Amino acid sequence: MMGALSKSNNTNTMRFCMVFVSFIILYICAVLWNIMSGSVDISASEIFGIIFNGDKTNTVAYNVVWKIRLPRLMLASLLGGALSLSGFLIQTFFRNPIAGPFVLGISSGAKMFLAVVTIAMNGFFSRMPLSVTVIASFVGSLLSMLLVLLFTGRVKNMSMLLVIGIMISYICSAVTDLLINFANESDIVNLTHWSLGSFSAASWQDVRISAFIIIPTVIAIFCFSKPMFAYSLGEEYARSLGLNVKIFRIFLVVSTGILSACVVSFAGPISFVGIAVPHIARMLLRSSKPIMMIPVTFVCGAFFCVVCDLAARMLFSPTELSISTVTSIIGAPIVIWLMISRRKNGTGQ
Template sequence: MKQPFKWTILAIILIILAFSGLLLGSVHIPAAEILSIFLNSEPVSGAHSHIILDLRLPRIITAILAGAALSVSGMLMQTLFRNPLAGPFVLGISSGASLGVAFLILAGSGLSIAFIISGWAQAIAAASGAVAVLLLTLTIAMRIRDVMSLLIIGLMFGSLTGAIVSLLQFFSTGEEIQLFLMWTFGSLGGLDYNELKVLVIFVVAGLSLAFIMIKPLNAFLLGERYAESMGIPIARIRIIVILSTGLLAGAVTAFCGPIAFIGLAIPHFTRLFFKTSSHQILIPGCMFIGSIAMLLCDLLAQLPGSQYVLPINAVTSLIGSPVVIWLVLKRGNLSKAF
């Protein structure tokens, strides 16, 4: 299968899933009426217009952005550490975001419940925690040269923040723990257009940094010594990679909560689909396939024909785990790609 045909197939699947997201839901809205809402060709129900434009469309845009951001950030981490198990949260960014939300919900007894459960409050708290861990990681990255040491430090950050969150939960009420647990489930819904604008800015900034680093990332696949012999500033590129990952994964976690497996599984699937290790293809490929995967998970989470909506984090894990197992069985050794 030639590359242009693969891109066409991915674009068609993305469009079909996006339109399916507009079509499916607890309220049935005919496809013709959905088209009328966007084309303004005929007067439509005000309630239906609100559901499509204010509820379903933001959810679809969020899924596309989150899927692209997490997949590309996972690709960056796997290339930087040359480790097939590395993901966007390996540096403790997700743990830092969880700690920020934990302080807001579990240690914020003096705050009103209305403020605590507001989208902006949780997003700011998560972003603050993620930025704090990111700054610590960047500071350490400027001091050490060994990426494996950086990986271990990132894992230790995750363990430390996890321990603090556990202590906060121990001294919290049942209502506070339930609120925090709901956030950890992850959600693609509930964002308004003002929040989406902020998410778009951070995701575009992170993706722009990733595209700028295509040539250095390709050199990294051959080892840091080879990249250094080509005149690539290793320390600077490492910091830019971490910054890009922080922008992408941190923004998604802030607005959508922690979403597992997309950043780990999609880069491997993209390498298998395009049969290349060139980041010139893999980065846009991760964007397309990650968005498709997130849209598909969101459709499954809504349980078509049912009033229930499953946690998106549970759905991505249910799908992501078998995909990684299948990739390992098919390729035999995922580390061959590095």
């Protein structure tokens, strides 16, 4: 008995280590490939020199690497990880594998607020500064999150909350459409551009701000992996184990909201990452234990977004695709394939 017991425990830990390390290696490979690819050809040795020795002999290459590619890469990694993790949280929250981070109306709330700000500010700026876009969408996502949070306290049934989230999305979209109807085409270019989603024009400033928000949130989430496991059994069982479900639910919604608001404000709504990545992580781990899922989901999301961003930049270069185009085309088939193969294998045993 003891043999079988320690064996099953070891295989779990082994599997986790293997998956985690593989993703770190894959991520590093993707990062290297990403830095080297682009319209300006820079050799591997040159890049090595630029990054580690601060070699400024080739100014153009130095600027491309330090001012364009690296911040973009860092931002894609951070936001990709954050988006995937928020997807995992929202799936845990609703106990529904199809739920994504934007079901709570966060992205549409952001879009609506951005539309309002864009139109209101029209007189002040000839072109919206990026910082205003970021702040407006962040505030918008937090507002819709707060609205959902108000309902979280009252609604006992999770599926009701899901419906409320979807309804809030619809209302926000309708208001946005209404505003767009009365706006000039040229005024909403910014909005249209934003809603496609992209990591382009990332600066170190963006990276610093998002890291400042995302990293502490992720650490906090990891520290809550124990109650999250209890919560995945269902609220009544969680409560009987001594968990304060009400507070924990608020924690889940707030941390999901912060992560996805951060993503939305810096890169626009990016579809499918939040749904697909937690699935990939879960299937590979063959477990949904949060303590293993949280780190794997984050690294996997970072890897996924770096690869998708590379594809967005390079596939039809010099034309750049929107990041959502790539993530959907890659993400949706992965989800379908995973769902079907899971049915076939029964339960992953």
